[in-house]
Amino acid sequence: MQNFVFENPTRIIFGKGAIARTGGEAKRFGNKALLVYGMSSIRRNGIYDQVMSSLNEAGLSAIDFPGVRSNPVLSHVMKGIETAAAEGVDVILAAGGGSVIDTAKTIAAGVKAEPGDDIWEFFTFKKRIRSALPVVTVLTVSASASEMNPTAVITNEKTAQKYTISSPLIQPRVSVLDPTVLFSLTPECSAYSAVDIITHMLEGYFNNREPESPLQDRFVEGIMKTVMESTEAILTDPRNYNARANIMWSATLAFNGLTSAGMGPVSYPAHMIEHSLSALYDIAHGAGLSITLPAWMSRAAPGNPSKFARLAREVFGVREINDVKAAAEGIGLLKRWFSAIGSPVSLKEAKIPENEIGRIAENAAATAALWGMKSYSRDVIAEILNLCKL
Amino acid sequence: MQNFVFENPTRIIFGKGAIARTGGEAKRFGNKALLVYGMSSIRRNGIYDQVMSSLNEAGLSAIDFPGVRSNPVLSHVMKGIETAAAEGVDVILAAGGGSVIDTAKTIAAGVKAEPGDDIWEFFTFKKRIRSALPVVTVLTVSASASEMNPTAVITNEKTAQKYTISSPLIQPRVSVLDPTVLFSLTPECSAYSAVDIITHMLEGYFNNREPESPLQDRFVEGIMKTVMESTEAILTDPRNYNARANIMWSATLAFNGLTSAGMGPVSYPAHMIEHSLSALYDIAHGAGLSITLPAWMSRAAPGNPSKFARLAREVFGVREINDVKAAAEGIGLLKRWFSAIGSPVSLKEAKIPENEIGRIAENAAATAALWGMKSYSRDVIAEILNLCKL
Numbered sequence: 001m002q003n004f005v006f007e008n009p010t011r012i013i014f015g016k017g018a019i020a021r022t023g024g025e026a027k028r029f030g031n032k033a034l035l036v037y038g039m040s041s042i043r044r045n046g047i048y049d050q051v052m053s054s055l056n057e058a059g060l061s062a063i064d065f066p067g068v069r070s071n072p073v074l075s076h077v078m079k080g081i082e083t084a085a086a087e088g089v090d091v092i093l094a095a096g097g098g099s100v101i102d103t104a105k106t107i108a109a110g111v112k113a114e115p116g117d118d119i120w121e122f123f124t125f126k127k128r129i130r131s132a133l134p135v136v137t138v139l140t141v142s143a144s145a146s147e148m149n150p151t152a153v154i155t156n157e158k159t160a161q162k163y164t165i166s167s168p169l170i171q172p173r174v175s176v177l178d179p180t181v182l183f184s185l186t187p188e189c190s191a192y193s194a195v196d197i198i199t200h201m202l203e204g205y206f207n208n209r210e211p212e213s214p215l216q217d218r219f220v221e222g223i224m225k226t227v228m229e230s231t232e233a234i235l236t237d238p239r240n241y242n243a244r245a246n247i248m249w250s251a252t253l254a255f256n257g258l259t260s261a262g263m264g265p266v267s268y269p270a271h272m273i274e275h276s277l278s279a280l281y282d283i284a285h286g287a288g289l290s291i292t293l294p295a296w297m298s299r300a301a302p303g304n305p306s307k308f309a310r311l312a313r314e315v316f317g318v319r320e321i322n323d324v325k326a327a328a329e330g331i332g333l334l335k336r337w338f339s340a341i342g343s344p345v346s347l348k349e350a351k352i353p354e355n356e357i358g359r360i361a362e363n364a365a366a367t368a369a370l371w372g373m374k375s376y377s378r379d380v381i382a383e384i385l386n387l388c389k390l
Numbered sequence: 391m392q393n394f395v396f397e398n399p400t401r402i403i404f405g406k407g408a409i410a411r412t413g414g415e416a417k418r419f420g421n422k423a424l425l426v427y428g429m430s431s432i433r434r435n436g437i438y439d440q441v442m443s444s445l446n447e448a449g450l451s452a453i454d455f456p457g458v459r460s461n462p463v464l465s466h467v468m469k470g471i472e473t474a475a476a477e478g479v480d481v482i483l484a485a486g487g488g489s490v491i492d493t494a495k496t497i498a499a500g501v502k503a504e505p506g507d508d509i510w511e512f513f514t515f516k517k518r519i520r521s522a523l524p525v526v527t528v529l530t531v532s533a534s535a536s537e538m539n540p541t542a543v544i545t546n547e548k549t550a551q552k553y554t555i556s557s558p559l560i561q562p563r564v565s566v567l568d569p570t571v572l573f574s575l576t577p578e579c580s581a582y583s584a585v586d587i588i589t590h591m592l593e594g595y596f597n598n599r600e601p602e603s604p605l606q607d608r609f610v611e612g613i614m615k616t617v618m619e620s621t622e623a624i625l626t627d628p629r630n631y632n633a634r635a636n637i638m639w640s641a642t643l644a645f646n647g648l649t650s651a652g653m654g655p656v657s658y659p660a661h662m663i664e665h666s667l668s669a670l671y672d673i674a675h676g677a678g679l680s681i682t683l684p685a686w687m688s689r690a691a692p693g694n695p696s697k698f699a700r701l702a703r704e705v706f707g708v709r710e711i712n713d714v715k716a717a718a719e720g721i722g723l724l725k726r727w728f729s730a731i732g733s734p735v736s737l738k739e740a741k742i743p744e745n746e747i748g749r750i751a752e753n754a755a756a757t758a759a760l761w762g763m764k765s766y767s768r769d770v771i772a773e774i775l776n777l778c779k780l
């Protein structure tokens with residue numbers, strides 16, 4: 001076990017009817033909220049009304065800030081910072097999935113930035129976040145775990161860079177998780193969410209400094225099996241409460257620090273390459289990951305066959321005793337499962353031109369350099385992208 | 391999944407050399423600490439010096455408060471409250487295992503009690519804890535998870551009652567976990583710790599309101615397997631760092647709210663009966679649990695054979711397809727494992743007189759009534775205690 005610090009103070013309010021508690025929870029941080037959300041879906045499915053009625057009941061006023069899109073962009077964040085500053089809000093309330101929460105987190109930090117600070121410099125690690133407004137979330141899509149972690153990912157559309165910030169100051173103080181909000185997700189969105197959850201964990205499972213991690217491995221395998229069987233259940237019956245609840249809590253635990261504690265620094269190559277796919281082609285994050293993860297795994301397995309074989313045996317019940325063969329079999333089964341739930345596993349399926357691999361690799365190599373991933377040169381990334389053609 | 395609130399803000403500093411950070415962490419809460427510890431062991435093994443030197447370096451002064459024994463008693467807690475109040479300390483620093491931490495937690499609440507409050511009324515639920523000094527811990531025995539939960543167990547030796555308090559106010563703000571401190575534990579103490587960790591989880595696994603809990607079940611099974619294989623490793627090689635580290639982090643996660651979140655209210659019958667064994671005969675808590683848990687399981691299995699069979703198959707690799715038979719086989723294997731690591735599995739082995747079952751049941755029935763466990767009458771408890779004779 002590697003040395004670590006674990007601290008995750010987010011308060012989780014989980015279950016049917018939990019949204020009614022939003023106002024009471026947010027009230028601890030002030031009287032005026034910026035309500036950040038996406039497009040019209042939360043107005044259609046009633047979540048907006050539930051949140052507003054809870055805020056009203058607790059005596060909070062809310063300033064609407066809609067319009068967050070998936071792969072949220074810096075220009076929109078900047079508008080949110082202006083609105084929050086002009087209105088003098090006390091708390092940023094996100095009602096949405098990872099994109100909305102990440103926008104809310106960045107607004108929370110941006111409002112408290114020094115005058116003249118360039119917000120993008122938080123993402124390029126030139127400036128540090130020193131203060132932020134409190135963030136409260138009402139989760140509507142379970143995948144990113146942004147509701148219980150200190151991270152936000154934003155795309156700078158001018159530079160085509162999809163980059164990350166991380167600070168305990170922007171971690172949500174309270175997150176409200178009601179599994180019934182997931183009932184109305186499309187099968188596509190549910191599938192991409194499952195891919196995202198699984199990828200968060202598998203990157204840590206394979207890319208760490210700890211050769212002996214039975215506890216963390218079992219957490220990853222246990223959460224992964226639960227997510228897989230629950231995703232199959234909700235694709236048949238979208239209103240299966242227990243399956244939705246299992247996915248919702250699994251998604252949070254998959255990327256809130258639990259499965260990586262004690263593993264040393266973890267790297268995220270499948271995410272690193274995917275960020276370029278979604279920055280350049282605006283595909284869904286999960287759809288990009290189901291392409292990059294198996295390709296990365298195929299290239300990496302020969303370097304650590306026993307760990308890849310372990311996954312194959314524990315999660316997919318592979319019985320092959322030869323590690324190299326078991327590893328390959330497991331990767332094949334993962335890819336087939338991604339396909340079966342409706343997530344693309346090749347560039348072509350996602351309508352990404354194969355002849356632009358050079359351009360994608362160029363873009364991703366810049367992220368790799370920023371994230372300190374020295375072994376991922378442009379050529380190595382291109383090699384992985386070539387495996388995304390299969 | 392049942393509705394739940396999950397909030398666990400304790401900051402964990404984990405790893406080799408972590409104790410050197412104690413002073414810096416404690417300093418956030420003030421300049422003067424009450425240093426609560428047990429007998430002379432932390433002076434012999436160097437932990438006392440490590441803690442003191444870290445406190446000195448951070449500019450904290452410390453008032454010594456040694457003498458906590460296992461099954462910590464109210465009279466000693468009262469002395470600690472007097473000392474803390476007289477010295478005007480800012481923070482209660484526990485250097486020890488569950489007994490020391492529970493003493494520290496109760497002192498922290500007691501110092502801030504209203505003048506004239508009877509501290510024992512916190513334990514009999516007649517009064518609520520409304521304020522407490524911050525608690526910081528340096529863990530030296532991993533079992534109770536008291537380092538990352540809001541609970542404390544104290545014995546009132548005048549009334550022979552071993553009772554519990556729980557409040558977020560007494561939950562440690564910071565806990566320092568250095569697995570090397572476990573190197574000097576006796577095999578006996580290591581075995582009792584393993585029993586305690588496993589029992590914490592299995593009580594929740596079997597005694598909850600949620601019939602469908604694949605995620606939580608997998609957490610319990612994964613932690614349990616890790617604790618079992620790591621305990622076997624350290625009984626052979628007490629200085630196996632990874633095995634000690636796996637046990638240390640497993641123990642914390644086994645009873646910090648993670649494995650029971652979403653399970654609804656959980657009850658603790660094996661603990662309830664054990665509290666009477668250790669209150670009346672002053673045996674080690676783990677030694678008592680390895681007697682009461684299998685007995686309780688044998689009586690409960692016929693009411694829920696599939697869950698007991700699941701444990702047998704997942705943890706012990708039992709292949710029997712009949713649930714009733716598999717359940718019995720699993721309980722037998724658990725009992726055999728407790729024996730193999732050196733923990734008693736019958737009253738006789740713990741030198742508890744079998745003819746005093748009536749007296750023990752009487753004592754435990756009072757705890758059951760206090761804890762609202764209506765189905766555990768004196769007779770039912772006596773029936774379980776009779777199974778402790780085998």
